Amino acid sequence: GENVEQHxxxxxxxxxxxxxxxxxxxxxxxxxxxxxxxxxGKRPQxxxxxxxxxxxxxxxxxxxxxxxxxxxxxxxxxxTQPEDSAVYFCAASRGIGNTGNQFYFGTGTSLTVIP
Amino acid sequence: KAGVTQTPRYLIKTRGQQVTLxxxxxxxxxxxxxxxxxxxxxxxxxxxxxxxxxxNKGNFPGRFSGRQFSNSRxxxxxxxxxxxxxxxxxxxxxxxxxxxxxxxFGEGSxxxxx
Numbered sequence: 001g002e003n004v005e006q007h008x009x010x011x012x013x014x015x016x017x018x019x020x021x022x023x024x025x026x027x028x029x030x031x032x033x034x035x036x037x038x039x040x041g042k043r044p045q046x047x048x049x050x051x052x053x054x055x056x057x058x059x060x061x062x063x064x065x066x067x068x069x070x071x072x073x074x075x076x077x078x079x080t081q082p083e084d085s086a087v088y089f090c091a092a093s094r095g096i097g098n099t100g101n102q103f104y105f106g107t108g109t110s111l112t113v114i115p
Numbered sequence: 116k117a118g119v120t121q122t123p124r125y126l127i128k129t130r131g132q133q134v135t136l137x138x139x140x141x142x143x144x145x146x147x148x149x150x151x152x153x154x155x156x157x158x159x160x161x162x163x164x165x166x167x168x169x170x171n172k173g174n175f176p177g178r179f180s181g182r183q184f185s186n187s188r189x190x191x192x193x194x195x196x197x198x199x200x201x202x203x204x205x206x207x208x209x210x211x212x213x214x215x216x217x218x219x220f221g222e223g224s225x226x227x228x229x
Contacts, residue, residue, distance in 0.1 A: 035216060043119075043205070043220040044158075089158060101146050101209055101216055102171045105158035 002027040004092050006106025013080050015112050016114040021109045023090035030092040033073045034103075038078060039086045047088075050074070080113045087111070117142065117210050119221035123170045127227045132192040133218055136224045140187050140208030147189040148218060151182060152203040189191075 003026040013019050025033075034049035050064045050073065057064050061080075066073040077084055086102045090106040120139040140147050148163035148171075160173035164183035168178050181191040187208075193200055203225050207218035 005186060034214075036220075043222045046217055046219070073150075083145060090159075101148060101163055101165075101211075101218065102160055102173075103148075103158075104160070107157040 002030055002092055002094070002104040004090060004104045004106045006109060008089050008109060009107065010110045010112075012112045013115060015080060015082060018110055019075075019077045019080055019084070019113075021075045021088055021090070021111070022071075023074070023106050024094075025092040025104070026071065027092070028068075028071065030094045030104075032093045033064070034093075035064060035075050035092050036089045036091065037086045038089065038108075039083060044089060059085055077081060077111075080111075082113050083113050085111055085113045118220060119206055119219055121204075121221035121224050124222065124223060125225045125227075127229060128196050130196055130198060130228055132196050133192060134196060134205055134226060135190055135192045136191045136206075136226075138191075138221060139205030139210075140206075141219060143179075144208035144210050145187050146209045146211060146216065146218075147183055148207050148209075149189070149191050150205045150220075151175075151206050151208065152205055152223070153201075158205070160193065184208070193226075198228050201228045203224060 006023045031052035036044035037047045038044040063076040063077045087108045093103045104112045122137045127209045147164045149161040151159045163171045167183045183189045202225045205223045206221045209216040209218045
């Protein structure tokens with residue numbers, strides 16, 4: 001099955017700096033890669049996603065890049081703010097026919113933005 | 116639209132007991148999946164249902180089971196609870212089945228087994 005690895009497990013940055021979280025996946029058939037943000041005691045919330053036919057996607061201060069050849073994708077947060085502090089999860093998904101909608105998650109990155 | 120709703124939010128059970136958790140998906144969503152979240156293992160896929168049929172199952176023992184009703188609501192059951200079953204159980208729904216369909220999580224059910 002798919003294996004998603006995520007690094008680093010913890011990340012501390014100064015407010016205003018950039019943060020980068022990287023994930024690798026093993027299944028070349030994976031074709032959808034969302035990122036979720038989970039604040040303490042809350043549900044994981046989708047912040048950005050990318051599909052395998054796209055190399056980069058940006059939404060304000062957040063961007064995701066995908067390298068299908070190397071099987072890795074990254075989350076970039078620019079101009080970080082204290083409210084960006086949370087745990088971030090990457091995920092990979094593939095579906096063939098009616099095999100369903102199973103996601104494989106990375107182990108999470110705890111981001112702390114220091115004011 | 117209301118989000119994914121899970122009940123109960125918190126519960127404490129004793130080893131050996133069984134528990135049933137409930138999930139109401141976003142209106143119109145037909146795919147419901149369940150995940151177990153623990154500090155050590157992260158988010159682990161339990162199973163997914165679509166149109167009352169289990170389409171995928173993760174690597175969990177048979178004590179973990181689920182079902183989906185005709186209105187897309189889903190329940191999961193854990194029998195013969197063990198201490199290691201203590202976790203946050205997250206339900207997620209999506210509009211359709213298949214890859215590339217965003218899943219939206221509920222707030223989860225915190226299960227503590229003592």
